[in-house]
Amino acid sequence: MQHAVQADEARTTVPGDEAATGGASGPAPGPAPGPGVERAAVEPVNKGEQRNLYAKRKKIYPRRARGTFRKVKWIVMAVTLAIYYLAPWIRWDRGPNAPDQAILIDIPGRRFYFFFIEIWPQEVYYLTGLLIMAALALFLVTSLFGRVWCGYTCPQTVWTDLFLVVERFFEGDRSARIRLDKAPWTARKVAKKAAKHVAWLVIAVLTGGAWVFYFADAPTLAADLVAFDAPLVSYVFIGLLTFTTYTLGGHAREQVCTYMCPWPRIQAAMVDADSMVVTYREYRGEPRGHYRKGESWEGRGDCIDCNQCVVVCPMGIDIRDGQQLECINCALCIDACNGVMDKVGRPRGLIAYDTLENVSRRATGQSLRVTLLRARPIIYASIILVVGAVMLGTLLTRPTLDVSVLRDRNPLFVRLSDGSIRNGYTLKVINKEHDTRHYKLSVAGAPDATLSVVGESGEAAPILTVEPDRLASFRVYVTLPAKDLKRSSLPIDFVVEDTASGTRATYDGIFRGPER
Amino acid sequence: MAGHKETDEISGTETTGHEWDGIKELNTPLPRWWLWTFYATILWAIGYWIAMPAWPLVSSYTKGVLGYSNRAAVAESLAAAHAAQSRYIEQIQTASLEQINASPDLLNFAIAGGRSAFAVNCSQCHGLGAAGGHGYPNLNDDAWLWGGTLKDIAQTIRYGVRSGNDEARVGDMPAFLRDGILDRQQVSDVASYVLSLSGKAKDQAAAARGAEVFAENCVACHQEGGVGNPEVGAPNLSDEIWLYGGDKQTVMTTIANGRGGVMPAWTGRLDGATIKQLAVYVHSLGGGQ
Numbered sequence: 001m002q003h004a005v006q007a008d009e010a011r012t013t014v015p016g017d018e019a020a021t022g023g024a025s026g027p028a029p030g031p032a033p034g035p036g037v038e039r040a041a042v043e044p045v046n047k048g049e050q051r052n053l054y055a056k057r058k059k060i061y062p063r064r065a066r067g068t069f070r071k072v073k074w075i076v077m078a079v080t081l082a083i084y085y086l087a088p089w090i091r092w093d094r095g096p097n098a099p100d101q102a103i104l105i106d107i108p109g110r111r112f113y114f115f116f117i118e119i120w121p122q123e124v125y126y127l128t129g130l131l132i133m134a135a136l137a138l139f140l141v142t143s144l145f146g147r148v149w150c151g152y153t154c155p156q157t158v159w160t161d162l163f164l165v166v167e168r169f170f171e172g173d174r175s176a177r178i179r180l181d182k183a184p185w186t187a188r189k190v191a192k193k194a195a196k197h198v199a200w201l202v203i204a205v206l207t208g209g210a211w212v213f214y215f216a217d218a219p220t221l222a223a224d225l226v227a228f229d230a231p232l233v234s235y236v237f238i239g240l241l242t243f244t245t246y247t248l249g250g251h252a253r254e255q256v257c258t259y260m261c262p263w264p265r266i267q268a269a270m271v272d273a274d275s276m277v278v279t280y281r282e283y284r285g286e287p288r289g290h291y292r293k294g295e296s297w298e299g300r301g302d303c304i305d306c307n308q309c310v311v312v313c314p315m316g317i318d319i320r321d322g323q324q325l326e327c328i329n330c331a332l333c334i335d336a337c338n339g340v341m342d343k344v345g346r347p348r349g350l351i352a353y354d355t356l357e358n359v360s361r362r363a364t365g366q367s368l369r370v371t372l373l374r375a376r377p378i379i380y381a382s383i384i385l386v387v388g389a390v391m392l393g394t395l396l397t398r399p400t401l402d403v404s405v406l407r408d409r410n411p412l413f414v415r416l417s418d419g420s421i422r423n424g425y426t427l428k429v430i431n432k433e434h435d436t437r438h439y440k441l442s443v444a445g446a447p448d449a450t451l452s453v454v455g456e457s458g459e460a461a462p463i464l465t466v467e468p469d470r471l472a473s474f475r476v477y478v479t480l481p482a483k484d485l486k487r488s489s490l491p492i493d494f495v496v497e498d499t500a501s502g503t504r505a506t507y508d509g510i511f512r513g514p515e516r
Numbered sequence: 517m518a519g520h521k522e523t524d525e526i527s528g529t530e531t532t533g534h535e536w537d538g539i540k541e542l543n544t545p546l547p548r549w550w551l552w553t554f555y556a557t558i559l560w561a562i563g564y565w566i567a568m569p570a571w572p573l574v575s576s577y578t579k580g581v582l583g584y585s586n587r588a589a590v591a592e593s594l595a596a597a598h599a600a601q602s603r604y605i606e607q608i609q610t611a612s613l614e615q616i617n618a619s620p621d622l623l624n625f626a627i628a629g630g631r632s633a634f635a636v637n638c639s640q641c642h643g644l645g646a647a648g649g650h651g652y653p654n655l656n657d658d659a660w661l662w663g664g665t666l667k668d669i670a671q672t673i674r675y676g677v678r679s680g681n682d683e684a685r686v687g688d689m690p691a692f693l694r695d696g697i698l699d700r701q702q703v704s705d706v707a708s709y710v711l712s713l714s715g716k717a718k719d720q721a722a723a724a725r726g727a728e729v730f731a732e733n734c735v736a737c738h739q740e741g742g743v744g745n746p747e748v749g750a751p752n753l754s755d756e757i758w759l760y761g762g763d764k765q766t767v768m769t770t771i772a773n774g775r776g777g778v779m780p781a782w783t784g785r786l787d788g789a790t791i792k793q794l795a796v797y798v799h800s801l802g803g804g805q
Binding site: 415 | 544545546547548549550551620623624627643644645646647654656657658659752755756757800801802803
């Protein structure tokens with residue numbers, strides 16, 4: 001914003017610039033009504049017609065750009081859309097007792113499957129860690145390269161781009177679309193518009209349709225959806241996403257970025273003078289003006305004011321006004337301007353990715369400075385590394401057997417008729433293996449302890465059976481002779497050992513007796 | 517600032533007239549679709565009034581054409597829950613207590629159902645954790661006045677103790693001093709003897725005198741050595757568990773005045789399946805025989 005203001009001021013000081021003279025002058029004063037009476041050329045500021053509480057959206061007709069960044073955007077669009085639509089169809093064999101879908105959010109079964117990773121609800125901190133890393137990655141990329149997320153990979157950008165392709169296919173490029181919108185309603189216009197909206201709706205339905213495949217077995221659900229046999233919630237979500245995709249991609253477009261998205265506001269805090277952003281090299285372009293072939297370039301800027309950077313902009317802004325909240329850094333204006341510069345025989349890069357620092361250094365002829373290793377990106381990167389390392393470490397060393405023990409609080413302990421003391425525990429065993437496991441339960445730290453499990457015959461070392469990929473709960477009683485209890489509490493360990501693999505899990509528990 | 521509007525020079529946008537330390541707030545117009553969204557929410561609200569219960573009236577409320585009601589939804593969920601339980605309830609009705617105890621599914625269901633029935637009906641006297649209290653037996657331990665097998669527990673729950681039911685468990689501990697059966701010295705001696713059974717007696721001579729009194733007056737119910745008899749609800753006097761207290765004063769009070777706790781009969785108040793679940797639950801608390 002600051003930059004835009006400076007640019008404005010700079011331009012007004014340039015003599016002969018159109019902006020300076022074509023400014024806020026009202027209608028020319030007419031003949032004076034009489035001697036001594038001065039006629040002011042002014043409109044009342046608070047005139048009723050000028051009081052607009054609500055601004056009507058001015059439709060933007062972005063023109064197709066051609067060039068390097070447009071190509072990159074095509075590739076990114078193809079890759080991101082392919083990931084979104086195809087990812088649920090990737091199969092991943094996990095054996096007999098687990099789904100074979102690579103990415104599956106199984107809400108009724110309370111599991112999240114991601115290739116070789118399986119997340120239980122109590123491990124939702126992995127999701128938290130992932131979100132922290134995603135946010136920090138966004139910060140890191142933004143501090144280095146500006147809003148590349150917005151310009152290339154944000155779903156709003158990708159789908160808007162896709163919808164624009166469809167629009168261009170049916171209605172033609174910018175000028176054809178403007179003409180069509182102004183033209184009276186003929187059968188031909190209706191046909192074009194209808195075809196466009198139908199195509200948009202088909203894309204929207206497919207988008208919503210792809211979403212629900214992440215939550216159920218994709219091939220089964222696809223068959224059910226077609227047979228109108230799928231759960232209602234699937235259709236509700238398809239409808240919801242159809243509506244949002246159609247509205248946001250087809251109609252709201254830049255309004256989402258400008259008014260709904262918080263990121264443009266946050267990004268101001270993320271970028272600094274050393275971040276790569278889409279810039280207009282004002283020192284080179286100004287004073288701008290129309291150019292006729294063969295004219296000298298002496299005493300004028302390279303900008304020929306052809307407005308190609310403006311017409312390709314999907315946000316409807318003029319990059320020459322400087323850094324703006326609306327700019328998503330999609331770099332299409334760079335492509336447009338480079339094409340023009342090639343034609344008029346001037347060097348490329350009048351609009352280019354550059355840092356604000358380097359733009360001012362170029363203007364004064366100083367040596368350039370590229371400092372990727374600044375405190376800000378280093379801090380972001382190191383936090384990402386730490387969080388990532390911790391997550392990876394815990395994920396790889398995550399046990400497939402887990403035990404937790406909850407001691408009865410009511411009653412705290414039970415005195416038996418021979419004077420011995422008994423404690424009750426609720427023991428929960430998690431079996432993350434995909435087959436049924438049998439575990440041997442024992443207690444360490446109290447040699448005279450006797451164990452019994454409700455529902456099991458009273459053997460010395462009870463066997464606990466847990467179904468594949470399940471948690472099972474057991475009631476366990478531990479009895480100790482009174483003489484073993486020197487104090488009111490005694491630490492004891494519950495040891496659960498897999499009879500097949502020998503894997504052990506231990507829980508540090510407490511045995512309580514009467515106060516002494 | 518009313519009536520006076522000014523325009524920001526750089527942006528050409530009207531200001532709100534608010535100023536903080538020289539910074540003025542621009543009065544940027546909202547996008548028009550925002551307004552349409554607002555109108556859409558109003559339309560939605562009107563549709564909601566028509567479809568759903570909304571407006572309170574004097575003695576009623578507008579019901580809404582969809583006829584939705586929270587109460588009906590709860591009743592529906594309850595009916596669904598009962599329907600889901602009925603499979604187990606039916607099995608519990610027909611199965612014997614031993615069969616329930618042997619089947620893991622039925623056992624889990626019965627323990628869960630018994631726990632909630634216990635909390636509603638039994639916890640007032642026996643406590644939520646079934647740990648009992650003064651005069652109310654602890655159901656977690658392995659001492660049973662009337663027997664700790666599944667059958668015994670179910671019998672006690674069904675007909676109660678001294679409840680007035682024809683099948684009720686009845687036992688009678690006489691008031692030995694009050695009714696003049698024993699004199700004060702004998703009561704003190706027999707109390708010493710009773711305490712000696714669990715190694716607590718201080719006066720061995722008194723305990724030896726008390727042994728004779730015990731043999732004449734108490735053995736009929738409490739058996740030789742004071743091991744008790746669940747047939748008549750006579751507690752084991754030789755263990756560590758005391759329903760009313762194990763100090764000499766309390767034991768003397770018990771002998772002098774007799775004891776006789778009451779437990780209501782639950783047959784007729786609870787259905788058969790619930791009583792079975794309660795029996796299985798109490799049995800599972802750790803002391804079941």
